[in-house]
Amino acid sequence: GAGVSQSPSNKVTEKGKDVELRCDPISGHTALYWYRQSLGQGLEFLIYFQGNSAPDKSGLPSDRFSAERTGGSVSTLTIQRTQQEDSAVYLCASSLAGDITDTQYFGPGTRLTVL
């Protein structure tokens, strides 16, 4: 079946603009994760969804970042008033149930460039 998809694949924006990044998880996966991969910083956890709820938002770097998930499926990560340090690849992953033994399936990522 289809894997995790993300859109857009690339996004270039100007400093101060808002952006929305979309993730479509694998059908039937209740757990969804957002990560960020910055040059020289490696991967960082941002937020975890179980269904439409976000029990762990501990990785969101500031209140400019927010995320929601609707219908237990699609998720949107919104970054308001973007800054140059927000430039990174934003990755989404999903897993069947969120158990620690579950395999996470990663999307291809959205490369965000803030000019």
Added chain:
Amino acid sequence: KNEVEQSPQNLTAQEGEFITINCSYSVGISALHWLQQHPGGGIVSLFMLSSGKKKHGRLIATINIQEKHSSLHITASHPRDSAVYICAVRFKGSNYKLTFGKGTLLTVNP
């Protein structure tokens, strides 16, 4: 502080060589993942370990909980194994958050 350290940072090998990548972490964990990322490509989960050893094809992953250390081995390495290998752990008490190592860039030359 919850930290994950990988070594080496970069590794170059000749085709056929046995490869070992190491991962150490600072405090107790509930799970450890090994991930693979090809240049310009997506991330694939290779293994999830909470104890012992797992094998998949030419890849073997081991974990020593007492020593807080895991290794990823590749036997009979091949140029297509060239990728970044990333260790990620779920620290006890950190709910669902994964903490990642900085990755090991492996290059296997023919």
